[in-house]
Amino acid sequence: MTVRPAGPPGVPIAPAPESDDWEALLGVAPTFLMYVLSFVFLAIYWNNHHHLLHATARVSGGVLWANMHLLFWLSLVPFVTAWVGDSELTPLPTAVYGAVLLLASVAYWILVNTIITHEGPESRLRAAIGSDLKGKLSIVIYATAIPLAFVHPVIAGALYITVAAIWLCPDPRIERRLNVERT
Amino acid sequence: MTVRPAGPPGVPIAPAPESDDWEALLGVAPTFLMYVLSFVFLAIYWNNHHHLLHATARVSGGVLWANMHLLFWLSLVPFVTAWVGDSELTPLPTAVYGAVLLLASVAYWILVNTIITHEGPESRLRAAIGSDLKGKLSIVIYATAIPLAFVHPVIAGALYITVAAIWLCPDPRIERRLNVERT
Amino acid sequence: MTVRPAGPPGVPIAPAPESDDWEALLGVAPTFLMYVLSFVFLAIYWNNHHHLLHATARVSGGVLWANMHLLFWLSLVPFVTAWVGDSELTPLPTAVYGAVLLLASVAYWILVNTIITHEGPESRLRAAIGSDLKGKLSIVIYATAIPLAFVHPVIAGALYITVAAIWLCPDPRIERRLNVERT
Amino acid sequence: MTVRPAGPPGVPIAPAPESDDWEALLGVAPTFLMYVLSFVFLAIYWNNHHHLLHATARVSGGVLWANMHLLFWLSLVPFVTAWVGDSELTPLPTAVYGAVLLLASVAYWILVNTIITHEGPESRLRAAIGSDLKGKLSIVIYATAIPLAFVHPVIAGALYITVAAIWLCPDPRIERRLNVERT
Numbered sequence: 001m002t003v004r005p006a007g008p009p010g011v012p013i014a015p016a017p018e019s020d021d022w023e024a025l026l027g028v029a030p031t032f033l034m035y036v037l038s039f040v041f042l043a044i045y046w047n048n049h050h051h052l053l054h055a056t057a058r059v060s061g062g063v064l065w066a067n068m069h070l071l072f073w074l075s076l077v078p079f080v081t082a083w084v085g086d087s088e089l090t091p092l093p094t095a096v097y098g099a100v101l102l103l104a105s106v107a108y109w110i111l112v113n114t115i116i117t118h119e120g121p122e123s124r125l126r127a128a129i130g131s132d133l134k135g136k137l138s139i140v141i142y143a144t145a146i147p148l149a150f151v152h153p154v155i156a157g158a159l160y161i162t163v164a165a166i167w168l169c170p171d172p173r174i175e176r177r178l179n180v181e182r183t
Numbered sequence: 184m185t186v187r188p189a190g191p192p193g194v195p196i197a198p199a200p201e202s203d204d205w206e207a208l209l210g211v212a213p214t215f216l217m218y219v220l221s222f223v224f225l226a227i228y229w230n231n232h233h234h235l236l237h238a239t240a241r242v243s244g245g246v247l248w249a250n251m252h253l254l255f256w257l258s259l260v261p262f263v264t265a266w267v268g269d270s271e272l273t274p275l276p277t278a279v280y281g282a283v284l285l286l287a288s289v290a291y292w293i294l295v296n297t298i299i300t301h302e303g304p305e306s307r308l309r310a311a312i313g314s315d316l317k318g319k320l321s322i323v324i325y326a327t328a329i330p331l332a333f334v335h336p337v338i339a340g341a342l343y344i345t346v347a348a349i350w351l352c353p354d355p356r357i358e359r360r361l362n363v364e365r366t
Numbered sequence: 367m368t369v370r371p372a373g374p375p376g377v378p379i380a381p382a383p384e385s386d387d388w389e390a391l392l393g394v395a396p397t398f399l400m401y402v403l404s405f406v407f408l409a410i411y412w413n414n415h416h417h418l419l420h421a422t423a424r425v426s427g428g429v430l431w432a433n434m435h436l437l438f439w440l441s442l443v444p445f446v447t448a449w450v451g452d453s454e455l456t457p458l459p460t461a462v463y464g465a466v467l468l469l470a471s472v473a474y475w476i477l478v479n480t481i482i483t484h485e486g487p488e489s490r491l492r493a494a495i496g497s498d499l500k501g502k503l504s505i506v507i508y509a510t511a512i513p514l515a516f517v518h519p520v521i522a523g524a525l526y527i528t529v530a531a532i533w534l535c536p537d538p539r540i541e542r543r544l545n546v547e548r549t
Numbered sequence: 550m551t552v553r554p555a556g557p558p559g560v561p562i563a564p565a566p567e568s569d570d571w572e573a574l575l576g577v578a579p580t581f582l583m584y585v586l587s588f589v590f591l592a593i594y595w596n597n598h599h600h601l602l603h604a605t606a607r608v609s610g611g612v613l614w615a616n617m618h619l620l621f622w623l624s625l626v627p628f629v630t631a632w633v634g635d636s637e638l639t640p641l642p643t644a645v646y647g648a649v650l651l652l653a654s655v656a657y658w659i660l661v662n663t664i665i666t667h668e669g670p671e672s673r674l675r676a677a678i679g680s681d682l683k684g685k686l687s688i689v690i691y692a693t694a695i696p697l698a699f700v701h702p703v704i705a706g707a708l709y710i711t712v713a714a715i716w717l718c719p720d721p722r723i724e725r726r727l728n729v730e731r732t
Contacts, residue, residue: 020269022275043251072592083566093566199449200459202453203457391641
């Protein structure tokens with residue numbers, strides 16, 4: 001009997017249109033696009049999380065808590081997705097959406113480092129992650145995007161999509177290393 | 184500590200009738216039948232997914248993303264089920280329901296081919312799948328059904344049920360092969 | 367990468383009282399008791415399902431479908447629980463609640479027999495299950511209770527609770543056998 | 550094919566603010582803080598549950614039922630969280646929130662003791678748990694906090710947070726033992 005380790009919490013469910021015509025279908029388009037964006041972000045975490053934990057040999061209490069901390073911020077994604085969708089991309093919800101993504105990416109960075117510290121000098125993950133350029137870049141982009149949401153929400157939105165584009169493939173650094181070691 | 188790989192997202196929950204008489208119970212019949220149909224489609228994917236992944240020896244980043252892509256379209260099933268149920272089988276929701284099923288079946292086809300390509304020439308799955316007649320036939324039927332929903336939704340509905348009937352048993356090709364290899 | 371096999375779908379979530387006084391708390395009592403009863407029924411299936419699948423050596427396509435069939439009826443438990451709770455134990459919802467439990471217990475019986483047939487003469491499960499008195503008795507009690515719900519819902523309710531009481535401990539037949547074999 | 554053992558049920562989902570300004574965001578602050586507190590409590594159980602079940606060698610029917618009993622009380626956390634959040638920390642909801650936490654901690658204590666009894670004298674868990682000071686202390690604090698909620702809800706709230714603080718790190722007793730044994 002083992003406890004199922006937490007994957008990212010469920011993606012937000014898109015609401016059904018209010019009537020059966022094209023206008024109603026187009027009316028849910030903004031909400032739907034937010035749903036797609038949030039699905040992509042959660043999928044990025046889910047896939048990288050898969051690679052991360054496969055590269056992790058030992059789990060400590062600290063690792064479990066760092067994982068819970070990441071899940072906390074991811075669990076707020078449905079909350080902020082609904083808010084941005086309802087408000088149709090106004091400054092404050094857009095900034096708060098970015099803040100949740102920023103805090104999730106910081107939490108992911110903490111999780112990676114907690115695992116590396118726990119595994120000690122011979123950590124395979126440490127070698128695989130390297131300088132973690134992507135992770136650091138994401139944090140910088142989010143921190144830049146959040147104040148810019150108050151200049152114009154579209155600027156922030158474009159920066160969030162940029163981060164998604166950077167991460168869209170699961171981390172080839174880890175994958176390559178592990179494949180090499182498997183051979 | 185392993186990440187639980189994603190099974191298909193939950194089936195949509197049928198709503199409770201509004202009063203405690205037979206009329207109210209019959210009133211939820213269209214919604215309930217849509218619920219049954221969507222449950223069957225998700226169960227087909229779930230079972231075939233089970234067979235598919237048991238026949239998969241190696242997972243790459245591309246396979247994880249192909250899987251996420253399938254889950255994206257399946258995650259929209261509750262959305263379109265609710266819409267068809269609310270609108271009581273009018274053309275547009277019926278066509279959109281079929282479009283989601285079509286895109287899910289294309290995503291399944293991409294997932295199968297991503298796994299086969301990743302596994303290389305000695306792929307057991309390649310041999311087991313063969314020409315994938317069922318998969319190709321489903322895509323053709325869906326693509327035919329969607330425009331016919333605007334002629335009459337019942338025609339499209341009948342074609343969707345036809346696809347479900349074709350897939351109702353999990354793929355015996357894969358199952359037989361694997362049993363043979365196990366012996 | 368394995369697909370997580372389906373456990374029973376989630377239990378229905380009890381609604382919060384409408385104000386912060388004792389009267390409001392007592393007002394949700396009928397709904398809450400229905401929640402407890404449904405939780406117990408789902409827990410019985412969940413625990414017995416755990417024992418059942420641990421005693422199962424081989425899975426076929428038929429077993430997967432028999433499992434899906436059981437999950438279908440269990441997925442309707444939140445639906446009928448909400449209906450009985452809303453209607454405060456009137457005949458029709460109480461009868462439909464019983465019908466779902468009856469169909470779930472028939473589905474469980476089909477699942478057990480599909481596994482036994484698939485495993486063939488040397489099935490450990492066949493020996494462990496024996497004559498399956500409990501399973502047959504439950505079906506008889508449900509079939510009796512459903513028409514009696516139209517005489518008085520409380521009679522049906524008492525019979526449902528009787529079935530829960532019969533099953534409340536996980537099947538010691540299977541458990542004992544497996545412990546013996548493990549030794 | 551194995552049944553996924555039940556992890557704690559999902560954390561309650563925070564609702565989206567009603568408009569897109571700072572006032573609406575601050576308006577959801579009490580609900581959000583309750584969400585954070587309940588997330589922390591569920592995370593504590595989840596992490597300790599992880600350690601507990603990793604230290605458990607054998608599962609009996611009694612252990613499965615003790616686990617279900619714990620899950621029952623944890624499944625009520627969203628219910629009482631929503632009630633306290635809606636009522637903005639009035640006495641009765643605050644006391645009922647504490648009662649659910651008390652009953653969950655009693656259920657956890659029962660689960661631990663059921664496992665220890667089932668494992669017999671050579672139980673590693675028995676040695677690891679020791680006198681279970683934390684578990685007993687939590688029960689005493691909850692039992693004190695519940696009546697004090699009727700004096701002032703803030704007193705009860707402060708005591709609940711005290712218990713969370715006591716448990717915030719996963720049980721180092723179990724962790725240390727197991728690490729020692731692994732070496």
